[in-house]
Amino acid sequence: MNILEADRLSHRFPDGSMGIHEIGLTLRKGSFTVLAGPNGSGKTTFLRHLNGLLMPTSGEVRIKGVPVREDPRRARRLVGMVFQDADSQIVGETVYDDAAFGPENLKLDRREIHRRVLAALDAVGMSGLAGQRPHLLSGGEKRRLAIAGILAMGSEVVILDEPFSNLDYPGVRQVLGAILDLHSRGRTILLSTHDLEKTIAHADRLLLMEKGRIVADGRPGAVLGQTERYGVRRPCAVRWGRAVESWLN
Amino acid sequence: MAELTAFGYHPGDSVLHRLDPRFKLVCLIATSLTVLDSGMAALGLWSAACAILLVKTGVSMPRLLRELRYFGVLILFVFVARAFSAGGDPLVRFWGIGPSRQGMMEGALVGWRLGLVVLLGLSLMATTRSWQVKAAVESLLRPVPFIPHKRAATMIGLLFRFIPQILSAARETADAQKARGIGNRRNPVFRLVKLAVPLLRKTFLDADRLAAAMEARCYTEDRSTPPLSAAAGDWSFLAAVCALSAVAWVLSRL
Amino acid sequence: MTVYAALMAALIAAGAYIAVPVGPVPIVLQNMFVLLAGLLLGWRWGPAAVAVYLLAGVCGLPVFAGGTGGIGRLAGPTGGYLLGYLPAAAAVGWISQRAENRTFLDVAGLIVGTAIVYLCGVPWLKMVTGMSLSKSLAVGMVPFLLGDGLKIVAAAAIAKAIRPVIRKDSGAAATHEYSRS
Ligand SMILES: Nc1ncnc2c1ncn2[C@@H]1O[C@H](COP(=O)(O)OP(=O)(O)OP(=O)(O)O)[C@@H](O)[C@H]1O
Ligand SMILES: [Mg+2]
Numbered sequence: 001m002n003i004l005e006a007d008r009l010s011h012r013f014p015d016g017s018m019g020i021h022e023i024g025l026t027l028r029k030g031s032f033t034v035l036a037g038p039n040g041s042g043k044t045t046f047l048r049h050l051n052g053l054l055m056p057t058s059g060e061v062r063i064k065g066v067p068v069r070e071d072p073r074r075a076r077r078l079v080g081m082v083f084q085d086a087d088s089q090i091v092g093e094t095v096y097d098d099a100a101f102g103p104e105n106l107k108l109d110r111r112e113i114h115r116r117v118l119a120a121l122d123a124v125g126m127s128g129l130a131g132q133r134p135h136l137l138s139g140g141e142k143r144r145l146a147i148a149g150i151l152a153m154g155s156e157v158v159i160l161d162e163p164f165s166n167l168d169y170p171g172v173r174q175v176l177g178a179i180l181d182l183h184s185r186g187r188t189i190l191l192s193t194h195d196l197e198k199t200i201a202h203a204d205r206l207l208l209m210e211k212g213r214i215v216a217d218g219r220p221g222a223v224l225g226q227t228e229r230y231g232v233r234r235p236c237a238v239r240w241g242r243a244v245e246s247w248l249n
Numbered sequence: 250m251a252e253l254t255a256f257g258y259h260p261g262d263s264v265l266h267r268l269d270p271r272f273k274l275v276c277l278i279a280t281s282l283t284v285l286d287s288g289m290a291a292l293g294l295w296s297a298a299c300a301i302l303l304v305k306t307g308v309s310m311p312r313l314l315r316e317l318r319y320f321g322v323l324i325l326f327v328f329v330a331r332a333f334s335a336g337g338d339p340l341v342r343f344w345g346i347g348p349s350r351q352g353m354m355e356g357a358l359v360g361w362r363l364g365l366v367v368l369l370g371l372s373l374m375a376t377t378r379s380w381q382v383k384a385a386v387e388s389l390l391r392p393v394p395f396i397p398h399k400r401a402a403t404m405i406g407l408l409f410r411f412i413p414q415i416l417s418a419a420r421e422t423a424d425a426q427k428a429r430g431i432g433n434r435r436n437p438v439f440r441l442v443k444l445a446v447p448l449l450r451k452t453f454l455d456a457d458r459l460a461a462a463m464e465a466r467c468y469t470e471d472r473s474t475p476p477l478s479a480a481a482g483d484w485s486f487l488a489a490v491c492a493l494s495a496v497a498w499v500l501s502r503l
Numbered sequence: 504m505t506v507y508a509a510l511m512a513a514l515i516a517a518g519a520y521i522a523v524p525v526g527p528v529p530i531v532l533q534n535m536f537v538l539l540a541g542l543l544l545g546w547r548w549g550p551a552a553v554a555v556y557l558l559a560g561v562c563g564l565p566v567f568a569g570g571t572g573g574i575g576r577l578a579g580p581t582g583g584y585l586l587g588y589l590p591a592a593a594a595v596g597w598i599s600q601r602a603e604n605r606t607f608l609d610v611a612g613l614i615v616g617t618a619i620v621y622l623c624g625v626p627w628l629k630m631v632t633g634m635s636l637s638k639s640l641a642v643g644m645v646p647f648l649l650g651d652g653l654k655i656v657a658a659a660a661i662a663k664a665i666r667p668v669i670r671k672d673s674g675a676a677a678t679h680e681y682s683r684s
């Protein structure tokens with residue numbers, strides 16, 4: 001079943017330049033897709049169309065069959081987004097408040113909000129930090145908090161824009177663990193990166209973007225061979241002719 | 250970043266944290282009114298009360314004082330200006346002018362008042378989450394006609410979260426420029442522009458990202474935040490503040 | 504726009520604590536941010552930002568110049584300046600929206616805005632303190648004129664640099680349109 005469909009999506013910025021060009025993409029429910037591409041290839045621009053933060057100049061995005069343009073709020077509830085910058089996506093004064101932000105906007109009742117927040121914080125292993133100030137958290141914890149915020153909203157598709165930027169090794173492992181946990185609970189994952197090493201072992205599909213277009217799409221094994229033509233470095237193991245290992249091992 | 254300033258929210262469970270935000274706002278309005286025309290004795294009373302409450306909030310005092318050192322310079326400036334200009338007999342003379350006893354008293358009084366108002370404001374900001382401020386402003390503005398109270402409340406809530414961000418960004422920018430020797434440039438316009446442009450650019454971009462993050466989580470002005478409820482404790486706090494104001498008023502007029 | 508206006512209000516408020524040392528006297532950025540609110544946000548949202556700032560001040564937050572706050576301040580000798588910020592931001596915004604990035608018109612707008620602040624501030628000062636007009640001018644206007652001149656030049660330059668960053672299609676601008684729909 002396709003949970004998300006994008007049809008010939010183009011976006012022209014007000015200054016006249018093209019951000020993305022005729023992108024088509026369908027995501028199967030429960031899939032794990034990695035979107036790779038060099039800086040400025042339009043990954044962020046594309047992802048922002050999927051929950052209606054940007055509206056396309058032409059083309060259409062549908063979530064479970066309903067166009068985003070018709071009901072952006074529904075799209076944002078179903079498609080959760082973790083942003084590139086860890087700090088400016090913090091919206092609450094405490095870890096608990098931040099995770100509760102989404103459910104509060106959905107106007108759930110307090111008991112349900114409380115239940116969801118606790119469950120979400122628990123799922124990313126941050127129950128002990130509920131009363132903390134989020135700005136004091138480590139980079140990995142901030143990212144996990146953002147994931148908890150989406151979980152509490154009940155999103156079915158989780159989009160992560162460069163979730164590993166600025167993270168140290170333990171940070172990467174924590175965040176990767178949280179993402180895989182989401183995937184194992186049936187969430188659909190779409191993750192953008194320019195560094196395939198950390199995620200490709202877990203993905204079942206790899207997309208390559210360049211200059212606003214999708215230039216390759218397929219199983220990681222099939223696409224990995226052409227990544228360097230488009231400015232994305234192949235994982236070391238692939239260069240040596242071996243399978244990529246998970247960063248969690 | 251934001252954790253570097255004293256102006257942000259500090260989680261905790263003190264009297265001030267638990268107080269209904271509407272009562273906090275009303276008390277702050279009342280006290281800042283009375284403080285600005287209090288005499289020495291009344292100021293002493295207010296300061297003691299304020300100090301007790303602040304200590305209970307768990308905000309670290311040495312850090313608070315360090316944060317306010319720039320402001321301290323300003324107060325010193327006011328003090329000196331008053332001390333020299335208030336008339337009366339100078340205690341010592343340099344070049345024909347000098348601080349008078351009267352002037353020093355007056356300067357101390359004004360400086361004390363300013364400092365206290367800032368501390369009162371800070372204790373509100375340190376113990377109140379921005380959604381609480383929003384809810385309080387909304388419910389207090391509701392009876393006032395001609396003001397879109399929901400929109401105004403949203404904006405005040407946002408203002409609360411932006412102020413610490415801006416202050417820390419300003420400090421970062423200033424430090425970065427000091428490191429690159431801006432002190433050697435004399436042209437004041439140049440220095441103004443060179444401080445303000447990066448600061449504004451950074452804060453506007455941050456605001457953009459924050460808005461996107463809020464929107465991605467279905468933000469509306471009409472959210473289900475916990476209801477505000479006034480308990481007996483809130484009323485007794487208000488009563489205590491009123492009593493203190495009355496005492497202060499009498500003290501300043503003796 | 505709601506977010507930008509709130510941000511500008513926060514900048515005006517924080518401006519009471521940000522100073523650039525020029526020689527022995529620090530220049531406080533507050534009134535420059537008021538002018539910038541008009542320049543960057545236009546004649547509707549500029550004054551809205553100022554209004555939010557004043558409201559925060561009335562609530563007792565220490566956001567007025569010199570770190571004071573409270574209604575008392577608005578009624579006090581310098582209250583006129585604070586209230587004058589409202590029409591000043593509106594005037595600057597109105598003129599600059601018609602200036603379409605022509606710098607000399609921006610500067611003209613800024614001068615008008617500054618004049619409006621004094622037009623509200625000085626008579627108020629005179630009324631509250633009972634000083635003569637010339638004394639009021641000497642205390643409440645003349646010492647600041649040089650600083651204001653610098654700020655006008657700086658504000659025009661800053662607006663030129665910042666305007667491209669404020670995009671009408673960006674998330675912050677869109678927030679309230681969506682929340683309404
Ligand atoms: N509002 C805008 N107006 C004009 N051009 C823009 C705008 N936003 C982005 N761009 C341009 O569009 C291109 C794609 O940007 P985008 O942020 O989507 O790239 P990205 O793949 O996410 O890069 P990165 O890996 O650095 O995050 C860039 O060249 C950028 O300069
Ligand atoms: Mg990007």
